[in-house]
Amino acid sequence: MQIQQVRAELGRREVLSGVDLEARAGEVLALVGPNGSGKTTVLRCCYRALSPSAGRITLAGAELSSLSRRAVARQLAASAQEPPPSGGLTVRESVQLGRAAHLGWLQSAGGTDRAVVDRVLAQVGLEGLAGRDVKELSGGERQRMSIARALAQEPRVLLLDEPTNHLDLKHQLTVMNLLVSLAADGIAVVVTLHDLRLAVEYCDRIAVVSGGVIVGTGAPADVLTGSLLADVFGIMGEVGADPRTGRPALSVHGLSSDEMVVV
Structure with missing residues (x-):
């Protein structure tokens, strides 16, 4: 998926001012930035909840606006930051709605569809709650159910808005490890995150959004420099290698190594 010079407005206020971005197969891309910077708006344009006022978005080379909803749903899935409750359905029934794009208009779910639902429920740790209304x-369980429904679409592009929202630490790490695994299978994963530590440790690339524009894109260590952290997030820190794992890690002055950095 490619985003080229996308602008977007909410009311009469421009919230994106010429965003360029590429979601690549086989990697996890994090959108990070202060509250109100435009991260969620970028995703909303990508899954057509908001129409850009200018620019173009392409999916597998085709103009996103030219594709039918069904054609988009077979390639792209999204999970919102605050998924609607959809009471009256069981968890399994709600997740199975993600299979709709792969079924005919009057076609019922079959064995393959049920197997997909079983798999994604297990991936997010909800197999034990499949029959619950x-x-x-809880809020965290609904968050994981929303992710499972998106995964049930078997997309090539996965857009997740704050997927670790409402989750305890164990499930945050479960979700982030799942995203890494999905990317390894060839999916393009784009995720908005407030937690810079998670973004640095689990994402291949980071795009920093500030004031409706992308002010830096690349590997975490290349983008989250001391000057950018100070200018955009108002914190002092740097990205280095974790001495235990060798993986990138964010250090912020004045915080212990066990504290999450949420902006």
Whole structure:
């Protein structure tokens, strides 16, 4: 998926001012930035919840606006930051809605569809809650159910808005490891995150959004420089290698190594 010079407005206020971005197969791309910077708006344009006022977005080389909803749903799936409760359905029934793009208009779900639902429920750790009414779920459980429904579409591009929102630490790490695994299978994953530590440790690339524009894109260590962290996030820190794992890690002055950095 490619985003080229995309502008977007909410009301009469321009919230994106010429965004260029590429979601690449086989990697996890994090959109990070302060509140109100435009991260969620970028995703909303990509899954057509908001129409850009200028620019173009292409999916597999085709103009996104020219594709039918069904054609988009077979390639792209999204999970919103605050998924609707959809009470009255069980968790399994709600997740199975993600198979709709692969079924004919009057076609019922078959064995393949049920197997996909079983797999994605296990991936997000909800297999034990499959028969529970959605309205009985906690916020974190609804978040994981929304991710499972997106995965049930078997997309080539996966867009997740704050997928670790409402989750405890264990499930945050479960979700982030799942995204890494999905990318390894060839999916393009784009995720908005407030937690810079998670973005640095789990994402292949980071795009920093500030004031409706991308002010830096690349590997975490290349983008999150001391000057950018100070200018955009108002914190002092740097990205280095974790001495235990060798993986990138964010250090912020004045915080212990066990604290998450949420902006």
